Amino acid sequence: MNTIAEHIADFLKKYPPFDNxxxxxxxxxxxxxxxxxLEKHKLLFHINDILHDSFYVVASGVINLTVIADAEETLINxxxxxxxxxxxxxxxxxxxxxxxxxxxxxxxxxxxxATFRTFVTHNxxxxxxxxxxxxxxxxxxxxxxxxxxxxVSDNIYYSDQKSEMQYFQSLSYNTTPLKIxxxxxxxxxxxxxxxTITNSAIVCQNDLPIGIVTHTDxxxxxxxxxxxxxxxxDKIMTSPVVTIMExxxxxxxxxxxxxxxxxHLCVTNDGTDKSTVKGIISEHDLIVAQxxxxxxxxxxxxxxxxxxxxxxxxxxxxxxxxxxxxxxxPLSHINNIASEIxxxxxxxxxxxxxxxxxxxxVRFVWxxxxxxxxxxxxxxxxxxxxxxxxxxxxxKYRDVKDYFIKLAKRTTVSLENVGYELCPNGHIASNMxxxxxxxxxxxxxxxxxxxxxxxxxxxxxIFFDLEIAFGEHKLEEAIxxxxxxxxxxxxxxxxxxxxxxxxxxxxxxxxxxxxxxxxGVNKDKFDxxxxxxxxxxxxxxxxxxxxxxxxxxxxxxxxxxxxxxxxRNSEIYLNCAEAFLTLSKFRTLEGLKNDSSGQFINxxxxxxxxxxxxxxxxxxxxxxxxxxxxxxxLTQFS
Amino acid sequence: xxDWLKNINKEYPEFWKTYLSKFEKKSNRYVVFxxxxxxxxxxxDVILSIASFAVIxxxxxxxxxxxxxxxxxKFFHDNGISNEFTIETKMKKLSEYEGIQAxxxxxxxxxxxxxxxxFDVEMINVALEKLECGRLKNEAxxxxxxxxxxxxxxxxxxxxxxxxxxxxxxxxxxxxxxxDAYKIALLFLKLKSRLGLN
Numbered sequence: 001m002n003t004i005a006e007h008i009a010d011f012l013k014k015y016p017p018f019d020n021x022x023x024x025x026x027x028x029x030x031x032x033x034x035x036x037x038l039e040k041h042k043l044l045f046h047i048n049d050i051l052h053d054s055f056y057v058v059a060s061g062v063i064n065l066t067v068i069a070d071a072e073e074t075l076i077n078x079x080x081x082x083x084x085x086x087x088x089x090x091x092x093x094x095x096x097x098x099x100x101x102x103x104x105x106x107x108x109x110x111x112x113x114a115t116f117r118t119f120v121t122h123n124x125x126x127x128x129x130x131x132x133x134x135x136x137x138x139x140x141x142x143x144x145x146x147x148x149x150x151x152v153s154d155n156i157y158y159s160d161q162k163s164e165m166q167y168f169q170s171l172s173y174n175t176t177p178l179k180i181x182x183x184x185x186x187x188x189x190x191x192x193x194x195x196t197i198t199n200s201a202i203v204c205q206n207d208l209p210i211g212i213v214t215h216t217d218x219x220x221x222x223x224x225x226x227x228x229x230x231x232x233x234d235k236i237m238t239s240p241v242v243t244i245m246e247x248x249x250x251x252x253x254x255x256x257x258x259x260x261x262x263x264h265l266c267v268t269n270d271g272t273d274k275s276t277v278k279g280i281i282s283e284h285d286l287i288v289a290q291x292x293x294x295x296x297x298x299x300x301x302x303x304x305x306x307x308x309x310x311x312x313x314x315x316x317x318x319x320x321x322x323x324x325x326x327x328x329x330p331l332s333h334i335n336n337i338a339s340e341i342x343x344x345x346x347x348x349x350x351x352x353x354x355x356x357x358x359x360x361x362v363r364f365v366w367x368x369x370x371x372x373x374x375x376x377x378x379x380x381x382x383x384x385x386x387x388x389x390x391x392x393x394x395x396k397y398r399d400v401k402d403y404f405i406k407l408a409k410r411t412t413v414s415l416e417n418v419g420y421e422l423c424p425n426g427h428i429a430s431n432m433x434x435x436x437x438x439x440x441x442x443x444x445x446x447x448x449x450x451x452x453x454x455x456x457x458x459x460x461x462i463f464f465d466l467e468i469a470f471g472e473h474k475l476e477e478a479i480x481x482x483x484x485x486x487x488x489x490x491x492x493x494x495x496x497x498x499x500x501x502x503x504x505x506x507x508x509x510x511x512x513x514x515x516x517x518x519x520g521v522n523k524d525k526f527d528x529x530x531x532x533x534x535x536x537x538x539x540x541x542x543x544x545x546x547x548x549x550x551x552x553x554x555x556x557x558x559x560x561x562x563x564x565x566x567x568r569n570s571e572i573y574l575n576c577a578e579a580f581l582t583l584s585k586f587r588t589l590e591g592l593k594n595d596s597s598g599q600f601i602n603x604x605x606x607x608x609x610x611x612x613x614x615x616x617x618x619x620x621x622x623x624x625x626x627x628x629x630x631x632x633x634l635t636q637f638s
Numbered sequence: 639x640x641d642w643l644k645n646i647n648k649e650y651p652e653f654w655k656t657y658l659s660k661f662e663k664k665s666n667r668y669v670v671f672x673x674x675x676x677x678x679x680x681x682x683d684v685i686l687s688i689a690s691f692a693v694i695x696x697x698x699x700x701x702x703x704x705x706x707x708x709x710x711x712k713f714f715h716d717n718g719i720s721n722e723f724t725i726e727t728k729m730k731k732l733s734e735y736e737g738i739q740a741x742x743x744x745x746x747x748x749x750x751x752x753x754x755x756x757f758d759v760e761m762i763n764v765a766l767e768k769l770e771c772g773r774l775k776n777e778a779x780x781x782x783x784x785x786x787x788x789x790x791x792x793x794x795x796x797x798x799x800x801x802x803x804x805x806x807x808x809x810x811x812x813x814x815x816x817x818d819a820y821k822i823a824l825l826f827l828k829l830k831s832r833l834g835l836n
Contacts, residue, residue, distance in 0.1 A: 002705045003729075003816035004691070035698035037827035060808075105806075107824065110697060 005030040008109065011059065015082035017129035025119055032115040035059070038102035044086070049096045051089040054110040058083050061106025062593070066099045075326045078103060087130055089113050090120075104605070173267065177280040179204045180213075182234040186222060189213060189233055200264045202277055203237045209266050209277050211239030216263070238262075245271030246278060253281055301344040306352070307417035310345050314418050317341050321378055322592050331581045331588075332556055339375035343368070343469055345418060346385075346411075350470040353410035360407065361400050364389035365471035366429065367479075373465035374537070374553045376584065379591040379598055383412065383420040384462055387429035388475050391437050404435050427462065438475060442482050449486040452496035461500060464541055465553050480550065487545050494546055498632040501538035502625060507531040507618045514603055514615075525600040528587050532618060536580045539624050543573075546631070555580050572627055575620035582617040586610075653739050654771040660747040661775055667748040668693040668779075670823040671704070673758045674815040676713065684713045684734070685761050688741055689815035691823045692748070696830070698823045704744045705816055706730045708737040738765045742774075750778040751826050753798045753818075781822055784829040801825050 008030040012018040018026060034054070038044060038061070045052060047067065056063075063079040076098060079085045088096055090113060120127050178201040180189055189201055203211040213233060221227050221236040243266045244256060256265055263283050269275035297313055297320070304310050317338060324334045350366050370384035371377045387408050392400050408429035416422055429435050436444075448463070464483065468476045487493055507526075509515050514526050540558040543549075547565045552558050559577035563570035591598025593605075603611065628634065650658075671690035677683035685708055692702035707729045714720070732740060741762070752758050755778050763773045782796050785804075798818060802809060805828050807821055 002700070002703045003689075003814055004703070004820045005700050007817075007820075008700065031701050033700045035700065035824070035827075036696065037824060037831065039828070039831050042831070105828070 002031075005033075008033055011082075012057065012109075015057070015084075017084070017123075017126040020123055020125040020129070021119060029111060029115060029119065032112050034110040034112075036108040036110055038063075038106045038108060040102055040105050042102050044100040044102070044108065045096050046099050047096055051093070051095060052086065052110070053089070053114065054086075054112045055084065055089065055116070056086040056100070057109040057111060058085070059107040059109050061108075062103040063106055063108070064101050064103045066101065067097065075323055084130070090117075090130060173279050173281040173285045174198070175279040177202050177266075177277060179277065180233060181205065182210070182232065182237075184233045185229075186218075186227070186231055186233055186236060187229040190218060190222075190229070200280060200282065202241065202266055202280060203233055203239070204277065207276050209241050209243060209268060209273050211237035212241040212264060212266065213237045214264060240273055241266045243268045243271060243273045244281075254286055257283065257286075297341055298344050301341070301348050304348060307349070307414040310348060310414070310418045313341075314345060318379070318592070321588070325585070325588065325592070331585050335376060335378065335554070335556070335584075338378050339372075342372060342377050343375075343467070346372070346383075346415065346469040349411045349414045349418070350407070352414060353407050356410060357403070357407055360389075361396075361403055362390040362392055363472040363475065364404060365473075365475040366411070366469045367476060368467045368469045369427065369465055370423070370462035372469075373462070373467040374555060375467060376537075376555060378584070378588045379596075381420070381597045382423045383415050384423045384427040385412070385429045385434075385469070386427075386441075386463070387435040388438055388441050388479060389436075390472075390475065391439050397437070401435065401437075405430060405432065408435050438478060441479055445479065445482050446486050449483070449490060449493045452493050461497060461538060461541060464545065467553055483545075484548055484550060488548070494542065494632045495634065497538075497542050497545070498628050498634050501535060501542055501628060502634065507621070508615065512615070514611075516603065517600070522600040524604075525602050527599060528583060528590070528601050529597075529599040532583050532621070533580070533587065535621055536576055536583070536624070539576070539628060540580075542628065543631075569627060572620060572623045576624055579617040579620045582613065586614055586617075650771055651739075651769060653743060654769075657742050657746070658772075658775070663747065665747040665749065666694065667746070668751050668826070669704075669745045669748040669776075670698075670751040670819055670826055671745075671758065672752055672815050672818045672822060673761055675761055676710070676717075676719075678757070680760055680764050683761075684708070684710050685737075685765060686710060687729070687815050688737065689819040690741075690744065691819055693751070693823060693826065696827060698820070698827070703816075704741065706732050706737050706740065708732060708734050710734065734765060735769060738762065738769060742766075742771075745774075745776060748776060750774075750776045751781065751822065752778070753781050753801075753822050753825075754795075755780045779826070781825050781829055784826075784833060788829060788832055798822065798825075 005027060009023060009026040012026050012030065013023065018029075021029070036044070036056075044056065044063065058079050058081055060081055063083075063085065064075055065077045065079065065085060066075050077085075086096075086100060120130065178192060178196055178198050180192070180201050180203055182203055182205055184203075193199065193201055200212060200214045202209050203213060211234070213236065217236050217238060222229060227236055242256060242260045242262050242264075244253070246267055246269075253265060257263065265281040266273075266277060267279040267281060268277055297316060301310065301313055304313065321334055321338055324337075325331075346366070346368060354360065365388050367373065367386050367388065368384065369386055371381055372384060385408075387404055389400060389404050412422060412428050412430045422428055427434060445463075466476065466480065507515055515531060516524050516526050537555050540555040540562070543562050543566070544552065544558045547562065549558060549561050549565060552561050556577050559573045559580065563573035563577075566573070586601060587598040589598070590596075590601050601614075606614065669690055669692055671688060673685050674687040674689075675683050675685050687707045688704065690704040692699045694702070707727050709731050750759065759774055759778055766773065781801065785796055785801060786792065786794075796804075798821060799809070801807075802821055802825070805825060807824055
């Protein structure tokens, strides 16, 4: 055994399923490995490629696994260091169902199936793990359970495996339908259907589909007594059967079912009933395929019972965002969907807390502030919120406030469990300061607005981005009115806010290079949040307050709205709106790549074109700055 | 010129004849190798170890590797250097004769790849001369030259460490000729695909 094999064995030992194996076994595996280097965007295998004789482990870099749906690539999974993929040859014999492509330059270990198989048979943990990861790279949880049950209990995982997952543009369907002949007896068919737990059977003649029998036929024609259970199947079957080609999209399948008013579609080789049957698509398959649809997510949120449930939904939201970005859906749309789901999660958390604590003594409103308030929260960043309750008599005030603080604590803690970190500055409703009555809040806002910088050095401007998450709309309206009435012609306040917006350091240095971090863990990375996004967000807020643009909190929409209100500068605003989207996208992609908030961009990983793209997005900021200075008559010294 | 005449009737060792006969066919196998030597002089210094991996179909084949230490007891003794390293190593130990023979058998007609490979090949050739064999006939590729060709740089040489930094290959804490050979192999794969070689 050579030194490098030893290194590889050391590397593998850190990751499942290899951690279940002894070093001796690992050395043997490591010796048989072949090392592959994949340049960015190079393919390792493609859908319909013949299976390789090995599976793969990512040694460094990132590999995207995708399927093709309606001529569009859909991301199923991305594999990072230590991840195992390309397991298909273990479990199935037909060609690859997905494409593996390097997202960045990657080094891959190819482990020959033949070598590994011996270790799998002797180690059920390894087998289990492989099954799970094989399954997680598909999107169909049902099939997996089937596989699991069959494979583990029988322990013959490589013998003719008929049940397999079919990617079918994110639509997986039964590829082993029940086939019967025209002369079958109804009772026998019913028994077969019961045994195999299917609700349909295809009637074939010479292997060609000529009809179908479903539960509906059984109940309408047999159970009603119109035919006896000893008749032959051709009397009750529905014929002809609706057939389709293999490469039909989810939407198309749905349309066909509606058009023909059927619940099952028969998949055949060439899409006509003159070729062999390949499988059957049922309504249920369509529902399963839509599991990560935003509407379904919101429904599930409404039904969830605990923070744990919400957490898994939030995870699926991240996947949804990732997939949407890959499909190049406009970021503003993704933003809308994501924020609706985020809001639903917050709402549900408040509801769950109320269910625990009993109903509130007076009406109240839970407001999201900051990025949640602006509906710009794509990645799970921190939570910021405030709580306003109705005015009560002084003697009750204590009890009422106690209740709401308890409520807020519960809510924020469960949101923390879901994955939204608490705001590091304590801007959350469970904080005594930010959970108070309407009168107190009115005072608070007038203080901030009329004497800025007096009581506290920085008013957090995020308090001016409000979005109702739960509760009484009237309270929210009241506080919005307080804000807009107070800021009207308030020179001092705008002066303060304007300077605050200008204070942020510019994104580029004098020499048009990126202004990167000089110290700390993020050295040489670019802080896209404070240097590029914040100035835009601040400016958008500043202008919309000064032009009394109400009801729009989103930075992108604020700029759009401003271009209408202030048509003379509309070009600047529109450019800023676009720039904001571009920058947000950079941040989101970075965040998804590293599972972080995406605040710091690693410039080395950007391509030259991307860097230029990023730099161009800064261009409108200069004009915006000038606009702030002239509009609010700010000088350098104010 | 006369050397060639002299050689024509010379009787080579058996392994060398086999080696020469392999060149009738062209090989699709690359052998990435590096030698560790006692110094940089072709005359005075000797090879201490050889490490090598085969690359077939753009894949480093870990099993197809070659890793030996050459026991240079006489050299160490003559120069008064401690030979602890040779004694302690767990790698396969061979005498120079056996080692070079095994290496020649291992490489066959493959294309050789290395970093500043001229020197490595020369060192092997010097050793081969002692065994009364000819010079290596294999084609040789140098990753430094490959890199310079890719970037069109003529006035500078790049060390193995520099190339590793450029292509973000992590430095391992263990320094051995095997590690170097592995790094060279990775660099070779990267450069090969960038240069579009088949």
